Amino acid sequence: MDGIDLDIAPGERVALLGPNGAGKTTLMLHLNGVLTASEGTIEIGGTALSRNTLRDIRRRVGLMFQDPDDQLFMPTLAQDVAFGPANFGVQGAELEARVARALAVVSMAELATRSPAHMSGGQRRRAALATVLACEPDVLVLDEPSANLDPVARRELAQTLLDLDATMLIVTHDLPYAAQLCDRAIVMDGGVIVADGSVADVLSDAELLADHRLELPWGFTVHS
């Protein structure tokens, strides 16, 4: 990656688009310091990412990974949701309240004592979202949130996401989903940013999309 210069305002919902291997996931892993850049800085809400602020940044930036199975590793859903806040020092009644709130947001309170291993794809995706929401992040970074979801699960997830106040960066190939959820779109290819504008402008620019192996599914058009 080179010369990435990106400024996202609080509360903005931004889609990060680009073909496979464009560097989207790599950029995402830089945002909470799991990967560190050889040059340049990352600032979240005025705090620069450094060794000292790592813990604080990881609390404020929640990453949801592409495969929910990577993110759900405890015996029960409630324990999985509690894992993040417990690491950040939340305990006792406050921890239980956090877990209950996060599960309520994704409408999964009644599954708290079940093992994530036995949930459907859509449930697992929402469970993974709950594990991140329980940390109460300011910024949510979602990697391909709509991948492998059936149409209903996809719509339900979109509704949940639209109800959240957090700043959102959605990494996706799913252009209609980006159009539905985001106001702004960024196109990345070969490790650099090649376009940045309103979602409608970017998605209606057929030439730009074609240059970067992106295209709207059959039957879709976006008007700027």
Place this chain on the structure above:
Amino acid sequence: MGGGHAHPLYRDGDSPVHRLPAEVKIVGLVLFVLAVVATPRELFWPFGIYALILIATWWVARIPLLWMLPRMLIEAPFVVLALLLPFAEGGERVGVAGLQLSVSGLYAAWGIVIKGTLGVAASLTVASTTTARELPVALSRLRVPAVFVSVLTLMIRYIDVLTAEARRMRKARISLVGSPLMLHQGGATAKGVGSLFLRSYERGERVYLAMLSRGFDGRVPQLAVGAGCAAPASARQWLLALLPASAAVLVAAGSWVLR
């Protein structure tokens, strides 16, 4: 965990044995197995009493004999070796149905078969009344180091994911080349095992990244939310749960005195 999803060795139920916290069952199991192993194999009666203790436990746990017996076949591969001993061992010989068998070999085989069977039966008793998700909490209550507990937790969680992955790869292989059992496909099977290892390794890395992202710093946090887990065992529960094991220990001690 719903019955349909649970492990094949677990039998859903609400008996007093099911309700006991897992840590007492683990301690009871270890004591029982130690008592069985410590019993001299030249005696026969103590093993009969051990079997009765187990059957009584099954009765309390409401596990039918017919449910338990087929599952005990896991033991079969180990017993095969024991069957060779009466032929292979040297020393004094005795004629049984026209065969000349070694006496010490017969005792050795008997010892392996009966102690193995009792051990398997006792382990199955615990497995059939304890869900996997209770184990990590139980082990940490027994002061097992946190690293082991978290390794075990992850293993329990991902064994299903890996089995599913292996099954998908097997299906893909079968649809390409037919029966996977044929010898000339050994190479393909071996490559499958290799790529399963790589995939698991990559998954391990991704899980670790996901854990780091949620503030993991090497220590598994104490989760106040022990959802679905029984409270730590009371003194009375310890006493009740250790009854079968203590009986076995008494029998083992008695067998040494009386022999």
